[in-house]
Amino acid sequence: MFHLLLATCLANDPSICAERLLPSAESPSVEECHRKAEPIARDWLARHPDLRGGAARCVETAGLPALNMQEVADGVFFYQGAMEQISPGNRGRIANLAFVVGDTVAVIDAGGTRAEGEALYAAIRSVTDKPVSHLILTHMHPDHILGAEVFAEAGASIVADARLSDAVARRTDAWMMSIPDQIGQAAFMGSRIAPVDQKVDAPMTISLGSTELRLEPVKSAHTDNDLTVFDSESETLFTGDLIFRGLTPSLDGSLSNWIDWVDGTGPDPAPSLIVPGHGPVAATWDEAVAPERQYLHALRDATRKAVTGGMALSRAIPAIVSMMKPYSEGWADFNATTARNAATSFSQLEWE
Template identity: 55%
Template sequence: MFHLIVTACLLADPALCADRLLPTPGPLSEAACIAGAERRIADWAARHADLVTGDWHCRATADLPHLALAEIAPGVLVHAGHPEPVSPANGGDIANLGVVIGDTVAVIDPGGSRAIGEGLYAAIRRITDKPVSHVILTHMHPDHIYGAEVFAEAGAEIVAHRNLPSGVERRAGVWAESIPRQAGALAMLGTRAVLPDRTLAAPEDMDLGSATLRLQPVATAHTDNDLTILHLESGVLFTGDLVFAGLTPSLDGSLTGWLDWLGHPPEPMPSVIIPGHGPVRMPWDQGTAPLRAYLTALADQTRAAIRAGEAMSEAAAHVGTDQRDGWQGFDEINARNAIAAFKELEWE
């Protein structure tokens, strides 16, 4: 199988260039890749007006840069992101990403940039040439969704919680400026947010032929658009950022809703959970315990500060700070969480 690679440079900074992989829905021979290259590059460039395209070539699957994938159950693979805040050193590769192979392939979160999505696509193609039929977004945050365009170009249907499009649209302008500053402009080159083709308001089973995924929309918790995915054959549960381990949790939904979700273990009990960040396979109780402890402390200390008559700025300076141990990026994220918790709980 061969893949079209084109060099793309920022129109605003022509010295900032990277190779981009342009996938297709079906496998290509080298001759077919070459024959359609110029038309495909023109179509892609029309959707990326901030870029200038240059040289191109067709490259065999074995020669593509790719992410590492580990099989944790038959047909279930995970790429482990770095459990730390986004930085130029990690290029936004901080989220755990899933791949489920049945008669077709489903991707669970395509990563935090086009480059990461391309690396995941290449990793899949090293394992199978089955079509990638679906991309499932566990929630709206950029480190989980910004690789989706790669798979849309490969013919996948993008599926998400019904609230995800409005959440992305409200924040897209801010993210377009903040994420390149955090990850680096080169790491984000060619990255473009794409909205889902289909959204869910109720549970749904997704049939991949020899594998079935149960998609479960969740009431407002980490965000207002969280979605869990259970692989029925193995009992592996992808929680997205409803579970954090190592990286400090970020509250972008409801603190009480999140604690309520954590207080009601899934049925059936999963064999292991794959959190959005942290070790890629953990039992439910062990995997959720540090998060429950942190969020409980955040709620209890916020309520105490409100009862004491503290202002929000005063409370944010100390609420949750005794929970720092074991969490990466704690101080900045906890301060934001404390403010969000105060705003939610002051009118209880």
């Protein structure tokens, strides 16, 4: 396969440049890729007025920068994001990403930038030439969704919880302002929100021919638009950020529902492998959720103490963080994330 790489620079700062992969020009021969290049590049640039285009070139799959992925089960490929908050050092690549190869390919989460989505696409192409039929977004957070447009351009249908689009729309302007500052303009170049094609409001199944994916929306927990994905052939469960391992869980939904979810016994039948939203894969439900369960219970207990003690929010936050300290071991970014969680859980439990 040959792929089109287009040189681009920021319209408002021509010193910041990067090549973008345009998957719709993908071709079996270099000649065909060259033939498609001009109209596709022109079209693409018209939809990205923040960028100016330069030279285009066609390269073989092996010449593309690709994420380093691991086949964790038959036909299931996994990329483990950096276990930290986004920074220039990690270029926003902190979320776990995956794809499942059946007769077609389904991708689970798209990464935190256009560039990461492209590198995920290149990793898929290094394994298979099968069409990418679906991109499933596990929830709204930018580290999971900002690479999505690459897959829309590759012809995939974007599937997400029915509540995701509104939640994203409310936050897009803030993200577009803040994320380039957090990871660097060059790393963020060309990143945009892609619209959802298929909105999930009840459990549903996606057929990939040789395997099936069961999608299940979950009551507001980590966010108000979480969904899980179960691959029937490999019995792998993808939980998105309903499960954090190693990176401190961040609360952007409902603490009590999230606790109910982790307190449950997990899916029946039990999965053979669990892929969390952050951190390493786990072999059993208990291995996957036990540390997070302890953290969320401790957060609820500490918050209740602050609420019943009649503390104001400004005093409650440091008090909750300090009560949580004994549970900090093994969690990256504990203090900052726990302070934010404390504010959220305080406002929720105050009304309990």
